[in-house]
Amino acid sequence: MKAHLQFPDEVLIMLGDGQKKATLDRITCIHIFETLPQSKCAVAYEVTSFRGKEPSTEYIVILFSTTANQVLRILRAESEVTQMCTP
Numbered sequence: 373m374k375a376h377l378q379f380p381d382e383v384l385i386m387l388g389d390g391q392k393k394a395t396l397d398r399i400t401c402i403h404i405f406e407t408l409p410q411s412k413c414a415v416a417y418e419v420t421s422f423r424g425k426e427p428s429t430e431y432i433v434i435l436f437s438t439t440a441n442q443v444l445r446i447l448r449a450e451s452e453v454t455q456m457c458t459p
Contacts, residue, residue, distance in 0.1 A: 377436045379417065380443055387421040387430060394430070395420045403456035411439045416453035 379396055387394035401416040412435060419430045431449035433456075436442070 376441055377413065377415065377438070379434070380446070383432065383446065384419070387419060387423060389422040392422050394422060397429075400431070401453050401456055403458070405458055409439070411437060412444070413438050414456055416449070416456070418452065 381393075384393040384396065397418045397420055399415060400418055401414075403414040404410055405412040405414075414433055414435050417432045417434070419432055421428050421430045431452055433447040433449055433453055434443055435445040435447070437444050
């Protein structure tokens with residue numbers, strides 16, 4: 373499986389303060405869905421947001437379609453995602 377998945381720049385702009393975009397700090401987890409065809413991938417990110425008075429850490433999970441190279445869902449997590457499991 374080969375895909376070019378890219379974090380959406382719009383999310384970094386949304387989490388920024390208008391002049392400064394949020395920063396993508398690190399990937400905390402990657403999950404490839406096991407069902408065939410393996411066309412979905414979830415990636416968990418740690419992002420520094422500048423929306424408030426002080427920078428804050430946000431946790432974002434993005435579900436990608438690897439066949440279409442596009443974002444299917446963007447989810448916010450309350451804490452760092454280090455593992456993912458699907459039934």
